[in-house]
Amino acid sequence: YDVEYIRNFSIIAHVDHGKSTLADRLLEITGCIPKAASNKQVLDKLQVERERGITVKAQTASLFYTYEAKKYLLNLIDTPGHVDFSYEVSRSLSACQGVLLVVDANEGIQAQTVANFFLAFEAQLSIIPIINKIDLKNADPERVEKQIEKMFDIPASDCIRISAKLGTNVETVLQEVVRRLPPPKIEKGSPLKALLFDSTFDHYRGVVASIALCGGDVCKGNKIVSAHSGKCYEVNEVGILTPEEVPAEKLYAGQVGYLIAGMKDVQEAQIGDTLHLLKQPVEPLPGFKPAKPMVFAGMFPVDQSEYSNLKSALEKLTLNDSSVSVSRDSSAALGAGWRLGFLGLLHMEVFNQRLEQEEYNASVIMTSPTVPYKAVLSSPKLIKEYGESEITIVNPSAFPDKSVVKEYLEPMILGTIISPDDYLGKIMSLCQTRRAEQKSFLYIDEHRIMMKYLFPLNEIVVDFYDNLKSLSSGYASFDYEDAGYLPADLVKMDILLNGRPVEELVTIAHREKAYEVGKAICERLRDAIPRQLFEIAVQASIGSKIIARETTFHASQNLMHRRCDGDNKETFDSSHLTAAATVVAKSIDTPAILSDNTQFLSENG
Numbered sequence: 318y319d320v321e322y323i324r325n326f327s328i329i330a331h332v333d334h335g336k337s338t339l340a341d342r343l344l345e346i347t348g349c350i351p352k353a354a355s356n357k358q359v360l361d362k363l364q365v366e367r368e369r370g371i372t373v374k375a376q377t378a379s380l381f382y383t384y385e386a387k388k389y390l391l392n393l394i395d396t397p398g399h400v401d402f403s404y405e406v407s408r409s410l411s412a413c414q415g416v417l418l419v420v421d422a423n424e425g426i427q428a429q430t431v432a433n434f435f436l437a438f439e440a441q442l443s444i445i446p447i448i449n450k451i452d453l454k455n456a457d458p459e460r461v462e463k464q465i466e467k468m469f470d471i472p473a474s475d476c477i478r479i480s481a482k483l484g485t486n487v488e489t490v491l492q493e494v495v496r497r498l499p500p501p502k503i504e505k506g507s508p509l510k511a512l513l514f515d516s517t518f519d520h521y522r523g524v525v526a527s528i529a530l531c532g533g534d535v536c537k538g539n540k541i542v543s544a545h546s547g548k549c550y551e552v553n554e555v556g557i558l559t560p561e562e563v564p565a566e567k568l569y570a571g572q573v574g575y576l577i578a579g580m581k582d583v584q585e586a587q588i589g590d591t592l593h594l595l596k597q598p599v600e601p602l603p604g605f606k607p608a609k610p611m612v613f614a615g616m617f618p619v620d621q622s623e624y625s626n627l628k629s630a631l632e633k634l635t636l637n638d639s640s641v642s643v644s645r646d647s648s649a650a651l652g653a654g655w656r657l658g659f660l661g662l663l664h665m666e667v668f669n670q671r672l673e674q675e676e677y678n679a680s681v682i683m684t685s686p687t688v689p690y691k692a693v694l695s696s697p698k699l700i701k702e703y704g705e706s707e708i709t710i711v712n713p714s715a716f717p718d719k720s721v722v723k724e725y726l727e728p729m730i731l732g733t734i735i736s737p738d739d740y741l742g743k744i745m746s747l748c749q750t751r752r753a754e755q756k757s758f759l760y761i762d763e764h765r766i767m768m769k770y771l772f773p774l775n776e777i778v779v780d781f782y783d784n785l786k787s788l789s790s791g792y793a794s795f796d797y798e799d800a801g802y803l804p805a806d807l808v809k810m811d812i813l814l815n816g817r818p819v820e821e822l823v824t825i826a827h828r829e830k831a832y833e834v835g836k837a838i839c840e841r842l843r844d845a846i847p848r849q850l851f852e853i854a855v856q857a858s859i860g861s862k863i864i865a866r867e868t869t870f871h872a873s874q875n876l877m878h879r880r881c882d883g884d885n886k887e888t889f890d891s892s893h894l895t896a897a898a899t900v901v902a903k904s905i906d907t908p909a910i911l912s913d914n915t916q917f918l919s920e921n922g
């Protein structure tokens with residue numbers, strides 16, 4: 318293979334702007350898949366993706382395309398669109414030299430378009446802007462081209478107008494990929510130097526690693542070494558993805574393909590690792606930062622006898638998704654379970670859905686999601702115990718007391734909001750209620766604005782996206798990036814049922830908002846706890862100070878009114894606590910960002 322005839326590229330876009338549809342058309346034109354109505358989003362392999370219409374795990378396909386009588390190998394690397402998975406986007410981009418930046422001709426530039434553009438720009442990739450859906454009645458490609466010129470400094474004349482759905486101008490896209498994108502840069506004469514940029518797990522063959530070769534070649538029987546772990550493996554199979562796996566004799570510098578080499582789990586196949594031949598070490602490629610969980614939740618089987626079943630289902634799933642962090646957890650009311658860390662709320666929901674698809678039928682309880690707070694300890698004894706002065710708190714019940722803490726820190730994010738300016742006032746006041754600080758404000762065309770806000774992550778975790786969408790009639794889009802930690806005045810809030818604290822309901826809140834949060838939890842509990850023959854006092858407290866109180870309704874006014882306090886305490890046993898905790902865990906844990914998003918996606922087909 319002559320590397321001059323190879324192009325490695327990726328498609329990036331805001332969610333629903335048509336990446337997968339364009340990928341399908343490219344696959345059809347190049348004959349990878351037959352033209353048929355059933356070719357809906359071939360690259361979206363996972364069942365969850367098909368059901369939800371979103372791309373979660375990046376997939377690769379090698380296409381052959383003849384241009385001016387020369388046969389080109391085009392490696393298309395599909396990327397997910399949702400904010401939670403932006404680490405997958407950057408991982409895929411590192412194997413590319415160029416991207417197709419797809420923008421909907423009706424919606425124009427959205428928050429993830431901006432985020433994805435900058436990922437590609439910072440990776441110094443060539444960018445081909447594509448205006449998709451020109452067949453739509455409201456399509457306004459000219460306006461979108463102006464936005465692209467203004468925001469990204471790319472001349473409007475560089476844009477290609479297409480309809481991925483109808484196939485209009487898609488052939489031009491392939492020609493421009495050949496013309497405008499550079500061939501991969503390879504290190505001539507170097508021994509094998511391959512970037513591992515993705516991996517999946519196959520029950521029969523172990524890890525299938527996606528690799529991009531920057532130098533050398535690799536074939537069956539080669540002994541390769543992971544620069545990351547130093548472990549050695551023998552290559553069992555190499556090949557290309559069309560998107561089906563097609564074994565090949567050898568993979569050469571500049572190519573993208575897969576490799577199977579007896580790696581037993583995805584932890585061994587570290588994304589960003591460099592593979593080289595045994596005894597022929599190379600300078601490792603700059604690696605990736607490991608994906609960092611941003612949202613944590615406890616997971617418990619409703620029935621403890623289901624524990625081991627659930628455990629094996631969890632193990633299976635984490636084999637394929639190394640970005641979920643898992644540690645054991647236990648709770649008085651809910652029994653033994655796990656503390657799981659996710660990249661974001663969508664990631665959490667996708668994970669749950671996959672868990673259900675593992676033919677795992679028992680129900681699980683997920684506790685309300687929390688973010689990873691930090692505490693800088695002041696007590697020398699504790700510092701010694703933890704081995705460090707700064708600890709991360711992923712479980713609210715382990716929140717250290719103010720008396721042993723120098724300061725608390727909370728995770729921050731930089732959020733980008735793009736919206737028609739009609740909703741400006743409403744959006745600004747929403748952000749204000751979320752303790753956000755405006756960082757920038759820009760008109761991207763006559764009627765659309767882009768605003769950047771610094772938010773505490775905690776403030777957007779539960780229902781921010783939901784609110785944003787509904788107050789803007791669905792027009793505002795949102796994306797965010799990690800913005801480190803800032804000091805915060807945090808308090809631990811206990812929830813008491815008839816004077817007894819319930820460990821599972823402990824919440825960490827900002828002092829300014831503690832009253833509001835406590836009141837909301839108490840109200841929800843009051844409504845959620847099944848009616849009893851007696852009243853239950855529901856209280857929120859900070860230390861010994863009660864900040865909110867509600868009383869549950871009792872079953873019937875005709876029954877003798879028994880207050881469950883003092884001597885009657887024993888009638889209020891742990892099964893009630895469990896029930897209350899379960900119900901509340903469930904009712905708090907309705908990740909609004911997700912339900913809204915799901916609805917929004919399905920409305921758009």
Ligand code: GTP
Pocket residue numbers: 330331332333334335336337338339358370371372397398399449450451452453479480481482483921922
């Ligand atoms: P994610 O995978 O969720 O990030 O979305 P995506 O960007 O891959 O979008 P997808 O290809 O799934 O398309 C989203 C919706 O837009 C689907 O309903 C498509 O049928 C529709 N669509 C895609 N391209 C076109 C087009 O050119 N014209 C019209 N009218 N609809 C299109």
